[in-house]
C-alpha cells in the first residue's frame with residue numbers, strides 16, 4: 479500500500495525520539511495501519527548542526543513551507559515548540575488538509591479552541607496526547623475512558639522537571655541550581671526552564687486537563703499559579719518530620735457547577751500514592767463520581783516516553799485516514815464556566831512561622847486561628863537553642879481560602895511573628 483508521508487517540525491529531544499520510534503517500530507506500526515510510515519522531511523533551525531541521530535541530510539530543511547506546502551505530505555508532527563511561528567504553520571497546514579500531531583501544550587492551552595475549530599472546518603485531526611504528562615495516555619483517558627462519568631477532581635504531578643528537582647532535593651539534599659542543570663541536560667526542561675520552575679508549564683497542562691475533564695473552556699488566567707523557586711530545605715525537612723513530601727501539584731476541582739484550578743507546591747502526606755512519585759515521573763489522580771479514585775502513572779518528559787505518545791497519535795490519524803473519518807468528531811459544546819470564590823475553596827494548610835521564643839506566643843497565634851474560625855489539626859513548636867527565635871509549624875483542618883487569607887493578614891501585624899516562612903496546601 480502507498481506509504482503515509484509525514485513531515486516533522488523539529489528534531490530536538492522529542493523529534494529525535496519520534497524518528498527513532500517510527501524507524502525502530504516500523505514493522506509493528508505497518509501491521510497496525512496497513513502501510514509503511516515514512517518521515518519525508520524534517521524542519522530544523524540549523525540543518526548543519528551535529529545531531530544525536532543519523533538522518534539523511536537531504537530530508538533536513540530550514541524552510542517550513544517545503545513541508546507545509548508539499549502536497550505529498552499527509553500528516554505533520556509538530557515538535558518545535560513555541561507559539562509563533564508555530565501556530566501560523568499549523569493553521570496553514572490544516573487549511574491545506576494536513577493532519578496534525580503536536581506535543582505543544584503552550585499552543586494547545588492558549589489557542590487550542592481556535593486550532594480545533596480550524597481542524598473540524600477542514601475535516602482534519604489534531605491530536606495532542608504528548609502535550610500533558612509525556613508518556614501517560616491521560617488525554618485519551620479523560621476524553622474517552624471517562625466519558626460516561628462525572629469527574630470532580632483531577633490532581634497531579636504534571637511537570638517532570640520540577641518533580642526531578644524536588645525529588646533530588648528531598649532524597650539527596652541536592653542544590654536546586656545543580657539539579658535544574660541536570661534536568662536541562664537530560665532534555666526534560668523547556669527551552670526556557672522558567673516556565674517549568676515557575677509552574678507555568680504545569681498550569682498550561684492543567685488548562686488542557688480541566689477543559690477535557692470538566693467540559694468547560696478553562697483558560698490560563700483561570701489557573702492560580704505558584705512554582706517551586708520559593709521552596710526551602712527547611713520546608714522539605716519539616717515536611718518530612720511531619721510525614722509529608724513537597725510536590726508541585728496541579729489541582730482541578732469541581733463542586734456542582736463551580737470549578738477551581740491551581741498549581742502550587744503542596745505538602746502531600748506520605749500515605750498518599752502521589753507522594754512516592756519521584757524523579758521525572760508524573761502521576762494524575764482522577765476522581766469520578768461513579769468510578770471513585772483512579773491514578774495514572776508514568777514518565778512525564780524525555781525523548782522516548784514523549785515520542786511514544788506522539789507516534790500513538792500518528793497511528794490514530796492513519797487509522798482514521800484508512801476509514802475516511804478524520805476530523806469527524808462530535809465536539810460537545812463547552813458548558814458555562816463558573817469559578818469558585820475564595821469562600822468556596824477549602825483545603826488543609828501547612829504554615830511555618832518564625833516567632834519570638836517567649837511565653838504566651840503560641841497562645842496568641844492559636845487565638846488568631848480561632849477568631850477566623852480555622853481549626854487546627856496539629857501544632858509543633860521547635861525552639862532554637864542558639865537563637866531567641868523558634869519555629870512553629872501548624873497544620874490546619876480544612877479551611878476556606880478567604881479565612882486563611884484573613885489569618886495570614888492578621889499575622890503580618892503581630893510583632894511576635896518575625897516571618898511567615900511558608901504556607902502550603904496539604905493533601906492526603
Ligand SMILES: NC(=O)C1=CN([C@@H]2O[C@H](COP(=O)(O)OP(=O)(O)OC[C@H]3O[C@@H](n4cnc5c(N)ncnc54)[C@H](OP(=O)(O)O)[C@@H]3O)[C@@H](O)[C@H]2O)C=CC1
Nearest residue numbers: 488489490491492522523524557558559581582779780784
Ligand atoms: N522535552 C520533553 O520532554 C517534552 C517536550 N514537549 C514539547 O515538545 C516540543 C519540543 O520539545 P523539545 O524536543 O524538548 O525541544 P528542543 O528544543 O529539543 O527541539 C526543538 C526543535 O525544533 C527546531 N526549531 C525550533 N524553532 C524552530 C524554528 N523557528 N524553525 C525551525 N526549526 C525550529 C529546533 O531546531 P535545531 O535543532 O536546528 O535547533 C529543534 O530541532 C515543545 O513544545 C515541548 O514543550 C512535550 C513533552 C515532553
Ligand SMILES: N[C@@H](CC=O)C(=O)O
Nearest residue numbers: 637638639666668779
Ligand atoms: N518540561 C516539561 C516537558 C514535558 O512536558 C516537563 O518537565 O514536564
